Amino acid sequence: MHAWRAGGGAILAARPPPCSPPMTPDAGARRDLQHLRELLDHNSDWAWEVDAQGRYTYCSRMVMQLLGHDAGTMLGRTPFDFMPPAEAERVGHAFAAIVAERRAFSGLVNRNLHADGRIVVLETSGVPLFDAAGELRGYRGIDRDISELGERVLQLEAVYDNAAVAMSTVDTTGTLVMGNRAMAALCDHDGPIAGLRLADLLPDAAQWLDADLARARDGEPLASHELAWRSRWLYAAPHPLHDALGRVAGLSIAWMDITARRQAEQQLTEANRRLEGYARQDYVTGLYNRRDLDERLALEIGRARRDGSALSLCMADVDYFKPYNDCLGHLAGDDCLRTIAGALRRAVSRPGDAVSRYGGEEFVVVLAGTDEAGAAHVAERVRARVEALDLAHPTSPLGRVTVSVGVVTCRPQRDPLAADDAAAVSGLLRLADQALYAAKHAGRNRVAAEPLPTTLPV
Numbered sequence: 001m002h003a004w005r006a007g008g009g010a011i012l013a014a015r016p017p018p019c020s021p022p023m024t025p026d027a028g029a030r031r032d033l034q035h036l037r038e039l040l041d042h043n044s045d046w047a048w049e050v051d052a053q054g055r056y057t058y059c060s061r062m063v064m065q066l067l068g069h070d071a072g073t074m075l076g077r078t079p080f081d082f083m084p085p086a087e088a089e090r091v092g093h094a095f096a097a098i099v100a101e102r103r104a105f106s107g108l109v110n111r112n113l114h115a116d117g118r119i120v121v122l123e124t125s126g127v128p129l130f131d132a133a134g135e136l137r138g139y140r141g142i143d144r145d146i147s148e149l150g151e152r153v154l155q156l157e158a159v160y161d162n163a164a165v166a167m168s169t170v171d172t173t174g175t176l177v178m179g180n181r182a183m184a185a186l187c188d189h190d191g192p193i194a195g196l197r198l199a200d201l202l203p204d205a206a207q208w209l210d211a212d213l214a215r216a217r218d219g220e221p222l223a224s225h226e227l228a229w230r231s232r233w234l235y236a237a238p239h240p241l242h243d244a245l246g247r248v249a250g251l252s253i254a255w256m257d258i259t260a261r262r263q264a265e266q267q268l269t270e271a272n273r274r275l276e277g278y279a280r281q282d283y284v285t286g287l288y289n290r291r292d293l294d295e296r297l298a299l300e301i302g303r304a305r306r307d308g309s310a311l312s313l314c315m316a317d318v319d320y321f322k323p324y325n326d327c328l329g330h331l332a333g334d335d336c337l338r339t340i341a342g343a344l345r346r347a348v349s350r351p352g353d354a355v356s357r358y359g360g361e362e363f364v365v366v367l368a369g370t371d372e373a374g375a376a377h378v379a380e381r382v383r384a385r386v387e388a389l390d391l392a393h394p395t396s397p398l399g400r401v402t403v404s405v406g407v408v409t410c411r412p413q414r415d416p417l418a419a420d421d422a423a424a425v426s427g428l429l430r431l432a433d434q435a436l437y438a439a440k441h442a443g444r445n446r447v448a449a450e451p452l453p454t455t456l457p458v
Helices: 025-041 062-067 085-101 147-162 181-186 203-217 259-279 290-307 321-328 330-347 372-388 421-441
Strands: 002-006 009-013 046-051 056-059 105-113 119-130 136-145 166-171 176-179 225-229 232-242 248-257 311-318 354-359 362-368 403-410 447-449
Touching: 046 062, 062 105, 062 119, 085 105, 105 147, 119 147, 166 181, 181 248, 203 225, 203 232, 203 248, 232 259, 290 311, 290 354, 290 362, 290 421, 311 321, 311 330, 311 372, 311 421, 321 330, 330 354, 330 362, 330 372, 362 372, 362 421, 372 403, 372 447, 403 421, 421 447
Parallel strands: 403 447
Antiparallel strands: 002 009, 046 056, 046 136, 105 119, 119 136, 166 176, 166 248, 225 232, 232 248, 311 362, 311 403, 354 362
16 A cells, blocks of 8 residues: 545555466467367257268267267267167158258257167257368257157157158248158158258149248138149148247148049049030930920020021921831831931031931921021032932832921011010921921922011010
8 A cells, every 4th residue: 555645635545456467369269168168068958060971079078968978988979879770760861861951950859778778859950061172071069858848749750750641841931841751752752851842842832832821921711722743633731830929930731642533523524524415415316406406596596686697497307207117117217317317417517507306307407697598508408418318218209218398597586575585496496397397298308498577576
């Protein structure tokens, strides 16, 4: 202590302590290294480092507490040397996929054998290490003891991995975080699929994945999807996943191969289409039947009303057909009708024109947008085609099979009070039948037209 006077008073002041000698760089580095070792050795997690072959090159002392082995025992050996054989194989496949992609990983749950024989469940995380040339030289990471919950986690993972239903989890970038064996098999992928992009495995999924993530963020419900992939059909049912803060972290998606169902649906659709065709087809001739004729006429009358166009019908009847049947038999009669049906088809050239069997030996040709002259031309062609068949008719005065044809042409009125469809159809067929009667009365094997006013109230 020393005294000095200022302003008439005396003040006691302490002597400054002697200065510590400055620390050298090497001493500082040794201190930091020692501090780091203490952090690693007294941390609840076991820190480790492995080389490119998976052999331990460093282990913190925490391994003794976790597995009952000292660090020296671990060096030069792999993590799989301390696992049950089946677990070593399972984790080995997962780790091989990680190494192949040279990526970081976390949450790899695995069973390990303690030195005293009990099972210890660890959760492993690590990052890749690269040399100056960019080559992978190993991994550095930590293991955490989760034995209290780990066994349940592993059991759930086993249930998930071995489930018959294909399941996957994707993050917000579309990367697969998890995928069970059924999912890998569904995608025809050999090995684990975690870390792959879903769009790379199933390209069509990219069409709805981003949109579903956006809908999940907006709190909207997610619909299921069906997509074609290679030669199969897949069904996907997405469900949003949320993190601890309630934010969308990704999607959980259940998948099913519905190829068999889609094939059955296609076969059913095709069968229904055939049945619908049979319902509109005449069994003997293969032409449209009366049901189809009535519906087609109603549609054409409605169209003619709307655009003011002409609509024509040709009704043909086989001359002396009852005596033909009585003489040659019904089987020969059916053959005759089939042959005539083929001639009528060939006589009608436009795609929109339709030939129907009206009943018995009568046929009707519907000619949309056809006036009187056009209808008369088609009717004469029908008559001539049948006559040219030169089918022998033993009981006909003409010696061969012929037809008589009645023609009617109308222009339906654009009148909302006009007759309804059923009445219009029956009225038009009645007029065509009258024209056919006129052709029969005039001697058969000829065409007759029913004279009509410019408009017809149908």
